[in-house]
Each structure stands twice: as C-alpha cells, then as structure tokens.
Amino acid sequence: GQNIDQPTEMTATEGAIVQINCTYQTSGFNGLFWYQQHAGEAPTFLSYNVLDGLEEKGRFSSFLSRSKGYSYLLLKELQMKDSASYLCAVLDSNYQLIWGAGTKLIIKP
Amino acid sequence: ETGVTQTPRHLVMGMTNKKSLKCEQHLGHNAMYWYKQSAKKPLELMFVYNFKEQTENNSVPSRFSPECPNSSHLFLHLHTLQPEDSALYLCASSQGGQGTDTQYFGPGTRLTVL
Numbered sequence: 001g002q003n004i005d006q007p008t009e010m011t012a013t014e015g016a017i018v019q020i021n022c023t024y025q026t027s028g029f030n031g032l033f034w035y036q037q038h039a040g041e042a043p044t045f046l047s048y049n050v051l052d053g054l055e056e057k058g059r060f061s062s063f064l065s066r067s068k069g070y071s072y073l074l075l076k077e078l079q080m081k082d083s084a085s086y087l088c089a090v091l092d093s094n095y096q097l098i099w100g101a102g103t104k105l106i107i108k109p
Numbered sequence: 110e111t112g113v114t115q116t117p118r119h120l121v122m123g124m125t126n127k128k129s130l131k132c133e134q135h136l137g138h139n140a141m142y143w144y145k146q147s148a149k150k151p152l153e154l155m156f157v158y159n160f161k162e163q164t165e166n167n168s169v170p171s172r173f174s175p176e177c178p179n180s181s182h183l184f185l186h187l188h189t190l191q192p193e194d195s196a197l198y199l200c201a202s203s204q205g206g207q208g209t210d211t212q213y214f215g216p217g218t219r220l221t222v223l
Binding site: 008040043045050070089096097 | 137149151154199207209211213214215216219
C-alpha cells in the first residue's frame with residue numbers, strides 16, 4: 001500500500017530552527033508538496049519538489065531525496081505565527097496526491 | 110486570501126436531515142475537489158471535477174452527492190449522514206486537473222452529525 005509518515009507533533013522555541021521529516025512509500029513518484037494549515041483555516045501551499053536537493057524560500061526550505069523516499073521542511077528563525085500543522089503530500093505514478101496526516105508544530109516563547 | 114470560499118463554515122445536522130455545502134472559486138481554475146479531513150488522519154480525496162466533468166469518485170458513500178454546475182461552483186449534497194461523517198470538509202481548486210498543479214484550498218466546513 002501507499003504510505004506517508006510524518007511526526008504527529010513537534011515543539012520548538014521561538015527564534016530557533018526546526019526540521020519536519022516526511023518519509024514515503026508510494027507507487028511511483030511525480031513530486032512532493034508541503035502545505036501549511038493553521039487551526040481552523042485552509043491549507044496553503046508552501047513548496048513543491050520533484051528533483052533531489054534543497055530549495056530555499058525565505059525562512060522555509062524543502063529538501064528531497066528520491067532514492068531514500070525522504071523529504072524535510074526546514075523552518076528557520078521561528079516565529080509564533082509558524083505554529084500550525086504541516087502537511088506532506090506525494091504525487092504517485094497516477095498523479096494522485098497521497099497525503100500524510102500532518103505534523104502539528106507548537107512554538108513556545 | 111479569498112480565492113476559494115466555502116459556506117457554511119459550520120454545520121450541525123441530524124442523521125435524517127438534508128443539507129448542502131457550497132464552494133466557489135474566484136481564481137479562474139478549471140478543476141475543483143472535495144476532501145474530507147478528520148482529526149489526525151490524512152486528507153481523503155472524495156471527488157474531482159475537471160472542466161465540470163467528474164473525473165474521480167473515491168468510493169464515496171452515496172449519501173454524499175456532488176454537483177458542479179460550472180467551473181467556479183461546486184456543491185456537496187448531504188443526506189442521511191452518520192455520526193462518523195463528522196469532519197472538516199475542504200474544497201480546493203487548481204488550474205487544470207494535472208496532479209502537478211498546485212491546489213488552493215477553501216477554509217472548510219466543520220460538519221457535526223448528531
């Protein structure tokens with residue numbers, strides 16, 4: 001079966017760095033998405049990786065290793081507003097999005 | 110961000126009621142989606158419409174009935190629901206039906222079935 005694994009919850013301190021991991025086992029791979037979802041709000045797009053390597057976008061970076069079935073989202077200079085759930089989703093060989101259950105990130109002052 | 114709107118935001122209904130969820134996108138997209146989001150579970154894709162044609166129905170019970178009158182509007186008609194149907198129902202849209210297209214989500218309807 002197809003599976004996306006990410007930690008259920010993480011805690012970090014304001015101003016610090018946190019890395020949220022996502023591992024996947026899917027039938028084929030056509031890219032990996034990260035979305036951010038604040039409580040009670042819509043998921044919003046953060047990044048899309050289809051090639052190996054690190055892509056940086058301001059304070060957020062996303063890394064992909066296709067051979068390892070692994071990605072991470074790196075958040076730097078954490079702010080209180082970064083408290084949210086972070087969703088990992090993989091496009092399989094049929095271009096179907098397979099979603100992880102999300103990682104709830106709690107930022108403490 | 111008001112690209113995708115959903116109404117109502119909250120809905121409480123009994124198992125014998127009939128209600129409808131509405132989604133509207135103002136992004137000029139051609140594909141629209143319904144998802145179910147339950148606590149601590151992955152998003153479940155329910156239905157996909159591409160250019161008003163239903164292209165995906167992921168074995169959703171018939172008590173959920175979608176309708177897509179045009180590329181901007183999507184409805185989810187509900188009847189004789191079960192308590193386990195209580196969840197957040199998210200609507201999304203994308204430029205086309207290509208999987209690589211970024212999906213833009215609405216804020217969701219929080220549904221409680223009593």
